Amino acid sequence: MSSKIRIGIDTPDAWDAEWARWFERYSRGIPRLGMWLTRAYATSGCDLLELGAGSGRESRFLAPYARSVTCVDFSAGAMEALRASSPPPNLRALTMDALHLEFPDRAFDLTFHKGFWSCFGDDVQVARLFSEQLRVTRRTMLALVHNGANAAFHAMFQAKAETDKLYQVRFFKPDELLELAHEGLAKAGVRGSVRLHGFGGVDWMHQGLGARFPASVQGSLAALAYRLRPLRVAESLVLEVTPDPHKKK
Numbered sequence: 001m002s003s004k005i006r007i008g009i010d011t012p013d014a015w016d017a018e019w020a021r022w023f024e025r026y027s028r029g030i031p032r033l034g035m036w037l038t039r040a041y042a043t044s045g046c047d048l049l050e051l052g053a054g055s056g057r058e059s060r061f062l063a064p065y066a067r068s069v070t071c072v073d074f075s076a077g078a079m080e081a082l083r084a085s086s087p088p089p090n091l092r093a094l095t096m097d098a099l100h101l102e103f104p105d106r107a108f109d110l111t112f113h114k115g116f117w118s119c120f121g122d123d124v125q126v127a128r129l130f131s132e133q134l135r136v137t138r139r140t141m142l143a144l145v146h147n148g149a150n151a152a153f154h155a156m157f158q159a160k161a162e163t164d165k166l167y168q169v170r171f172f173k174p175d176e177l178l179e180l181a182h183e184g185l186a187k188a189g190v191r192g193s194v195r196l197h198g199f200g201g202v203d204w205m206h207q208g209l210g211a212r213f214p215a216s217v218q219g220s221l222a223a224l225a226y227r228l229r230p231l232r233v234a235e236s237l238v239l240e241v242t243p244d245p246h247k248k249k
């Protein structure tokens, strides 16, 4: 099944070209993920890692709420643009392939990414990305992927993908993600908890009057709203894996 998934942009050079066009505009967007993470995952005092970070918009927002933030992307253009944009002093931007992370085991408290696994049509590569992320995670790893249970959102992407390569991405079904996580934990010989949440899809807390609330209030409202509404209307599925360091299988 995975070999049939068409991915539109899949090399560092191609991503360099995309980021040369979109970096500034994307950076100015609302850091919805950052706001939600600070409220839902208590980031203060943590070392964070964002994979496939691109513009680094979410990490830039998170830096004041964390001990350190590391952005990784294989697009040297994006990482150079991020370093040149006067990021907070505790944010570093590194050009690196997420399939081969140059960090020691359990180097980060919280690791995350959004829209990153959706760039991989090959299950073997996604499994390798899972293993590498798990290896460097001390407390919790999160993967936010395009929600294959949201039929309307998926159809919109499929229509746009006919003419725009940016929309040629992979959507994941909830069961597929759960299987991936359980297989990944088993392969690593690690016990841990696996949960699925939804992210996005109801965004009133960031728009209109909502946008006037402080970021902390917007993040808390998002955490509440995402918990209450069904998974099938979420924009992204959030795979949350919490390895138990004391329990090997």
Ligand SMILES: C[S@@+](CC[C@H](N)C(=O)[O-])C[C@H]1O[C@@H](n2cnc3c(N)ncnc32)[C@H](O)[C@@H]1O
Binding pocket: 012, 015, 026, 051, 052, 053, 054, 055, 056, 057, 058, 072, 073, 074, 075, 078, 096, 097, 098, 099, 113, 114, 115, 116, 119
């Ligand atoms: C859809 S974009 C994610 C954008 C980012 N989350 C943001 O909000 O700006 C996917 C990103 O993954 C990066 N990427 C793709 N394959 C990669 C790999 N093997 N290692 C590191 N980064 C990769 C791309 O360069 C691109 O910036």
